[in-house]
Amino acid sequence: MTDNELLSMAQTFGTPLYTYDAEKIKQQYNKLSNAFDKQTRFFYACKALSNINVLKIIEQLGAGLDCVSIHEVNLGVRAGFSADRILFTPNCVDLSEIEEAMQLGVHINIDNISILEQFGNKYAGSYPIFIRINPHIFAGGNYKISTGHIDSKFGISIHQLRHIERVMKSTGLNIEGLHMHTGSEIKDVDVFVQGLEIMFEIAEHFPNLKYVDMGSGFKVPYTKDEVETDVDRLGKKVLNAFDTFQKASGKDLMLWFEPGKYIVSESGCFLVKTNVIKQTTATVFVGVNSGFNHLIRPMFYDAYHHIENLSNPNGPERIYTVVGNICETDTFAWDRKLNEVKEGDILVFRNAGAYGFEMSSNFNSRLKPAEVLYLDGKAQLIRRREVFEDLLKNQIEVL
Incomplete structure (x- = not known):
C-alpha cells in the first residue's frame, strides 16, 4: 500500500x-516457510488479528491455526481450517471448554497439572494431547509479553516433570506433543535452540511423541535501528539441532511454530x-x-x-x-x-x-x-x- x-x-x-495489506501477509508467511523444511509446520497465532478475512488468507497459504479460546477455534473452523490444522492452547479455563474443542477434533494443548489430572481421569488415552512446558527461560522484551520466566502463569514447570509422568502413568494419557512458548520479542536466535535442547532432554519421557512445538517470538522491527529475527539463520540452526537429535534418538518428529505478530x-x-x-x-x-x-x-x-x-x-x-x-x-x-x-x-x-x-x-x-x-x-x-x-x-x- x-x-x-x-x-x-x-x-x-x-x-x-485499520488497514491490512494481504500481499505483506503472504510475504511474511512465505519468508518463514522457505526458511524451514517440510518437517516444519506453522500455526498462525490468531489472537494477533482474528478478522475472518485475514484468517481465510492465511488458511489459503496452507498454515495451521493456533487458538487460545474456543471462540477462536470456531472462527478457524468457519474460515475453513480443518481440525488437524488447529491447535487449541487455552489457559485457566474449565475442562468443559477443552471438551467443547474435543468435539471439534482439534489438537488440544494442556498447560496445568490440575486440568491434566481431570482430563486423564476422565478420558485416559482416548484423545491424544499436547502439554505446555514452562522452561523458565526469560527470552527478553517487555516482561508483560514474556511467557517462559519463573513468574509466568503459562505452562507446567520443567521441574514438575515427575508429576507429569505420574499422571501419565496412572491415567494412561497419550501425550503426542510437547509445547514451549517463551515470549513475543525474542531477539536472540539461540533462545530457540536453548529451548529445543530442553525439549530434547525431556522427549525420552514421552514414548508416543510426534510433535515438538516451539511457539513463536519472532522479532518484528519497530524502529529503523531494529532488525527482525533472521529466520534463515534460525532455520539452519534449529533444523541442524533437530536432525542431530532425530539421528541419535531414532524419533521421527515434526517441528511446529506459532507465529502471530510476525505474520500480520x-x-x-x-x-x-x-x-x-x-x-x-x-x-x-x-x-x-x-x-x-x-x-x-x-x-x-x-x-x-x-x-x-x-x-x-x-x-x-x-x-x-x-x-x-x-x-x-x-x-x-x-x-x-x-x-x-x-x-x-x-x-x-x-x-x-x-x-x-x-x-x-x-x-x-x-x-x-x-x-x-x-x-x-x-x-x-x-x-x-x-x-x-x-x-x-x-x-x-x-x-
Whole structure:
C-alpha cells in the first residue's frame, strides 16, 4: 500500500481506520516457510488479528491455526481450517471448554497439572494431547509479553516433570506433543535452540511423541535501528539441532511454530485524523480522533509505533507529543519528530496489524473503528465502523 492509497482509504472509509495489506501477509508467511523444511509446520497465532478475512488468507497459504479460546477455534473452523490444522492452547479455563474443542477434533494443548489430572481421569488415552512446558527461560522484551520466566502463569514447570509422568502413568494419557512458548520479542536466535535442547532432554519421557512445538517470538522491527529475527539463520540452526537429535534418538518428529505478530504486524496501518494542535508550556500536543481504546500497545506495553504525517510528508520537522481523546492519560508518542502537523491532517501508525484492533474497546463509550483489507490492488471493507446502537445491542433496559 502506498501513502497515496492510504490517504484515499482515509477519505473513502473515514478515520480512525485499520488497514491490512494481504500481499505483506503472504510475504511474511512465505519468508518463514522457505526458511524451514517440510518437517516444519506453522500455526498462525490468531489472537494477533482474528478478522475472518485475514484468517481465510492465511488458511489459503496452507498454515495451521493456533487458538487460545474456543471462540477462536470456531472462527478457524468457519474460515475453513480443518481440525488437524488447529491447535487449541487455552489457559485457566474449565475442562468443559477443552471438551467443547474435543468435539471439534482439534489438537488440544494442556498447560496445568490440575486440568491434566481431570482430563486423564476422565478420558485416559482416548484423545491424544499436547502439554505446555514452562522452561523458565526469560527470552527478553517487555516482561508483560514474556511467557517462559519463573513468574509466568503459562505452562507446567520443567521441574514438575515427575508429576507429569505420574499422571501419565496412572491415567494412561497419550501425550503426542510437547509445547514451549517463551515470549513475543525474542531477539536472540539461540533462545530457540536453548529451548529445543530442553525439549530434547525431556522427549525420552514421552514414548508416543510426534510433535515438538516451539511457539513463536519472532522479532518484528519497530524502529529503523531494529532488525527482525533472521529466520534463515534460525532455520539452519534449529533444523541442524533437530536432525542431530532425530539421528541419535531414532524419533521421527515434526517441528511446529506459532507465529502471530510476525505474520500480520507489518501488514497493518492505523489511520487517524488530527483534531487539535495544542501548545502548552511544556510541549505541542497533536490530539487525534482515537485513543488507547483503539491502539493500547503504547500505553500498555510502552510499545513504539512509527508515526508519519501523510497529509504533509515534505513539511519541516517539528517535535510533538501525540495523544488521544480518551479521558485518561492517553499518549501514543512523546517528543516525536513529525513533518509539520495541522488540524485535519491524516497520521499513519505503522506496524499496527498485530494487537491493534484485536485489543480495542469501547472505553469512554467510544466506537470501534472500521477495518479494510487491501487485496489485489483493491481496498475492501472487512468490518464496518460501529454506530451508537452497537453500544446498546447487548444491554437490557429495565428502567
